[in-house]
Amino acid sequence: VGTNRLEAFSDGVLAIAITLLILEVKVPAAASGRLGHDLLHQWPSYASYVVSFAVIGIIWVNHHAMFERIARVSRTLLFLNLLLLMTVAFLPFPTALLAAYVNRGGRDAHVAAAVYGLAMELIGLGFMALWVYLARTPDVLVEGFTAANAAAAVRRTVVGPLLYLVAIALAFVSAPLSLAVYGAVAVYFVLPGREARASPAGGPTPARR
Amino acid sequence: VGTNRLEAFSDGVLAIAITLLILEVKVPAAASGRLGHDLLHQWPSYASYVVSFAVIGIIWVNHHAMFERIARVSRTLLFLNLLLLMTVAFLPFPTALLAAYVNRGGRDAHVAAAVYGLAMELIGLGFMALWVYLARTPDVLVEGFTAANAAAAVRRTVVGPLLYLVAIALAFVSAPLSLAVYGAVAVYFVLPGREARASPAGGPTPARR
Amino acid sequence: VGTNRLEAFSDGVLAIAITLLILEVKVPAAASGRLGHDLLHQWPSYASYVVSFAVIGIIWVNHHAMFERIARVSRTLLFLNLLLLMTVAFLPFPTALLAAYVNRGGRDAHVAAAVYGLAMELIGLGFMALWVYLARTPDVLVEGFTAANAAAAVRRTVVGPLLYLVAIALAFVSAPLSLAVYGAVAVYFVLPGREARASPAGGPTPARR
Amino acid sequence: VGTNRLEAFSDGVLAIAITLLILEVKVPAAASGRLGHDLLHQWPSYASYVVSFAVIGIIWVNHHAMFERIARVSRTLLFLNLLLLMTVAFLPFPTALLAAYVNRGGRDAHVAAAVYGLAMELIGLGFMALWVYLARTPDVLVEGFTAANAAAAVRRTVVGPLLYLVAIALAFVSAPLSLAVYGAVAVYFVLPGREARASPAGGPTPARR
Numbered sequence: 001v002g003t004n005r006l007e008a009f010s011d012g013v014l015a016i017a018i019t020l021l022i023l024e025v026k027v028p029a030a031a032s033g034r035l036g037h038d039l040l041h042q043w044p045s046y047a048s049y050v051v052s053f054a055v056i057g058i059i060w061v062n063h064h065a066m067f068e069r070i071a072r073v074s075r076t077l078l079f080l081n082l083l084l085l086m087t088v089a090f091l092p093f094p095t096a097l098l099a100a101y102v103n104r105g106g107r108d109a110h111v112a113a114a115v116y117g118l119a120m121e122l123i124g125l126g127f128m129a130l131w132v133y134l135a136r137t138p139d140v141l142v143e144g145f146t147a148a149n150a151a152a153a154v155r156r157t158v159v160g161p162l163l164y165l166v167a168i169a170l171a172f173v174s175a176p177l178s179l180a181v182y183g184a185v186a187v188y189f190v191l192p193g194r195e196a197r198a199s200p201a202g203g204p205t206p207a208r209r
Numbered sequence: 210v211g212t213n214r215l216e217a218f219s220d221g222v223l224a225i226a227i228t229l230l231i232l233e234v235k236v237p238a239a240a241s242g243r244l245g246h247d248l249l250h251q252w253p254s255y256a257s258y259v260v261s262f263a264v265i266g267i268i269w270v271n272h273h274a275m276f277e278r279i280a281r282v283s284r285t286l287l288f289l290n291l292l293l294l295m296t297v298a299f300l301p302f303p304t305a306l307l308a309a310y311v312n313r314g315g316r317d318a319h320v321a322a323a324v325y326g327l328a329m330e331l332i333g334l335g336f337m338a339l340w341v342y343l344a345r346t347p348d349v350l351v352e353g354f355t356a357a358n359a360a361a362a363v364r365r366t367v368v369g370p371l372l373y374l375v376a377i378a379l380a381f382v383s384a385p386l387s388l389a390v391y392g393a394v395a396v397y398f399v400l401p402g403r404e405a406r407a408s409p410a411g412g413p414t415p416a417r418r
Numbered sequence: 419v420g421t422n423r424l425e426a427f428s429d430g431v432l433a434i435a436i437t438l439l440i441l442e443v444k445v446p447a448a449a450s451g452r453l454g455h456d457l458l459h460q461w462p463s464y465a466s467y468v469v470s471f472a473v474i475g476i477i478w479v480n481h482h483a484m485f486e487r488i489a490r491v492s493r494t495l496l497f498l499n500l501l502l503l504m505t506v507a508f509l510p511f512p513t514a515l516l517a518a519y520v521n522r523g524g525r526d527a528h529v530a531a532a533v534y535g536l537a538m539e540l541i542g543l544g545f546m547a548l549w550v551y552l553a554r555t556p557d558v559l560v561e562g563f564t565a566a567n568a569a570a571a572v573r574r575t576v577v578g579p580l581l582y583l584v585a586i587a588l589a590f591v592s593a594p595l596s597l598a599v600y601g602a603v604a605v606y607f608v609l610p611g612r613e614a615r616a617s618p619a620g621g622p623t624p625a626r627r
Numbered sequence: 628v629g630t631n632r633l634e635a636f637s638d639g640v641l642a643i644a645i646t647l648l649i650l651e652v653k654v655p656a657a658a659s660g661r662l663g664h665d666l667l668h669q670w671p672s673y674a675s676y677v678v679s680f681a682v683i684g685i686i687w688v689n690h691h692a693m694f695e696r697i698a699r700v701s702r703t704l705l706f707l708n709l710l711l712l713m714t715v716a717f718l719p720f721p722t723a724l725l726a727a728y729v730n731r732g733g734r735d736a737h738v739a740a741a742v743y744g745l746a747m748e749l750i751g752l753g754f755m756a757l758w759v760y761l762a763r764t765p766d767v768l769v770e771g772f773t774a775a776n777a778a779a780a781v782r783r784t785v786v787g788p789l790l791y792l793v794a795i796a797l798a799f800v801s802a803p804l805s806l807a808v809y810g811a812v813a814v815y816f817v818l819p820g821r822e823a824r825a826s827p828a829g830g831p832t833p834a835r836r
Binding site (some may be wrong): 427493519530 | 634635638639641642643645646647648649650652654660661662663666676677680681684687688691817
């Protein structure tokens with residue numbers, strides 16, 4: 001079994017999840033003649049749209065890079081990938097939660113930001129699970145990408161879930177600040193590193209999630 | 210006519226249905242300062258999201274395995290496949306129903322769980338109809354996969370619709386319990402069996418729905 | 419320019435439109451302890467889901483058959499195809515309208531059924547416009563499928579828009595009856611005709627919309 | 628890295644965004660027995676559906692033409708493309724805004740039309756950013772399409788963002804008029820120019836956004 005249909009299905013889910021995000025940006029209901037004001041007031045909707053779009057976009061880039069290292073699809077890989085997709089497809093919900101609660105202040109805003117971080121944490125763990133599996137199952141890898149390369153990817157990937165734990169704690173201090181942190185992490189991953197030009201032998205790029 | 214475009218269309222529908230599930234997880238409306246509590250209270254939303262995601266994911270895996278055994282697409286096959294997709298694309302509705310009613314208790318919870326089971330039943334029958342057709346139309350099968358193999362798949366497939374009938378009856382005893390059963394069946398199908406490595410000659414995997 | 423990306427994009431739009439239909443089937447809001455009754459009462463939602471799903475499914479089959487006759491994509495063809503997709507992607511709206519109004523009776527039910535017919539009419543005209551263009555632009559056709567074949571397709575295609583006009587008139591007599599007619603027409607198109615096995619030289623299948 | 632998966636993902640996002648537009652056309656809630664009147668009254672919903680559908684359709688055509696000129700995908704190109712997709716996937720929101728506010732009159736209608744124009748402006752700038760990048764990075768271009776060709780495309784592309792600025796100003800005079808202008812611009816881009824038959828050496832078509 002090749003990786004083509006698996007990648008196509010994953011791309012489909014990612015493309016849909018990224019495009020569904022806009023459904024959580026709501027048209028202001030109040031017809032108070034102050035639409036401009038109402039639109040500005042719901043800035044968290046736009047901010048969380050941008051951050052979540054960037055997050056899923058980066059996931060797509062790194063997912064693509066990961067699967068360039070995979071030559072064969074096992075049943076375990078199939079279901080680990082479904083597990084990852086389950087966490088990514090969940091993201092529109094915490095995004096909507098954040099948009100709805102972040103500028104209300106109070107404890108609810110902190111909870112919403114923490115739940116968003118929790119969703120990011122699950123995505124990060126989903127990615128790490130795949131890399132751990134690849135490090136332990138080198139026979140599914142393409143030639144030139146070894147178990148050692150995959151293990152290095154695991155070590156680098158663990159940064160994500162660790163940072164998200166910090167951000168979850170931070171959410172209870174300031175919700176907008178934690179949203180800024182999620183955005184900053186996304187921007188960081190966008191910046192080209194020394195492994196900018198992904199190639200099967202190049203290694204590090206797929207680990208940068 | 211080859212199977213490529215048929216598979217691509219089916220993948221598209223399955224990818225969309227699986228990703229739309231999140232739209233049924235609603236942001237709590239009440240701004241009571243108890244968002245944490247409200248989020249925990251709607252646990253059936255998350256549970257039914259996970260179960261339905263797993264169900265559609267497994268359908269995708271088995272649909273893929275089935276079409277690896279098919280060499281030619283007939284008009285009948287085309288429409289039987291559309292019928293199956295119609296039942297799968299329907300799943301977000303009973304999922305939302307379950308999420309909304311399961312923890313209200315009373316007769317409504319039982320009805321919601323039974324309707325969910327009914328939707329699963331229809332999916333199971335849709336899959337079985339395809340296998341029955343394949344068992345009777347061996348000239349559309351790939352070389353090495355015979356009518357006898359397809360008939361064996363029918364016998365194994367019938368387990369699904371039978372189990373779902375039991376689960377529907379169970380729904381009237383306890384709605385959360387029936388949701389647990391649907392989840393357990395999904396987990397069971399995820400576990401690799403002796404036919405774990407699907408190959409055109411391997412047979413049983415596609416029948417495991 | 420080949421037809422591959424055009425077909426893939428069209429398949430995407432059709433797959434999404436067909437899967438979005440379920441979003442119009444609403445979870446009953448009233449928690450009256452009579453969920454079973456409430457679910458039965460909204461039968462028009464399920465009926466219009468089934469009919470619209472069948473309609474888009476058949477459109478997909480016939481769109482596929484049409485593009486097997488096309489060898490080259492011109493800019494005009496590109497935009498005529500977008501026009502057709504615009505009418506098909508519109509279908510979830512009249513479907514929801516029908517579901518909401520058909521069993522309320524009164525003039526509103528008639529209007530909803532007529533609007534549904536109007537949407538079908540536009541789809542039929544969109545298909546016919548493509549066939550007319552193909553009949554007049556034989557240099558985009560595959561070898562073995564002539565302008566005369568395309569002209570024959572136009573003549574057969576015109577049946578659709580004519581029948582839908584009748585159905586629109588019928589909608590003002592009885593809304594459920596007109597829904598039954600739309601369903602019957604869909605079933606008719608599903609039945610295999612003498613041209614069941616579509617081939618570039620076979621002709622009639624693509625015209626059966 | 629080739630352009631195939633990038634194009635497939637972009638097509639997916641565009642196909643979903645274009646099909647989601649219909650979700651913003653709402654079924655009239657009032658059951659006043661005047662459904663016909665209510666449906667006519669919400670004409671801005673249909674108008675903005677048609678205009679936004681045409682806009683995304685044209686973006687798809689031009690995106691396709693642009694990527695026919697690209698031979699290699701760099702990391703920068705990947706993220707510039709994601710940025711463009713982020714602006715296009717945002718369009719359902721201003722579309723819904725326009726539909727909800729344009730025929731209420733007053734300042735809100737002007738604001739809604741201006742926000743729609745702002746979204747178009749961002750899309751136009753996103754396209755221009757890609758062309759500017761291509762003009763400065765000729766080594767990713769296909770043979771026969773030079774940096775000079777890309778620079779010409781930049782010059783032609785700048786027309787879009789400039790026109791949209793005018794339309795935004797116009798929105799404060801008349802909201803329906805500005806919607807008409809957006810529609811007219813879309814129609815203009817549909818008309819075949821002297822560069823109607825896109826070919827890698829043909830140049831101008833991709834610049835016509």
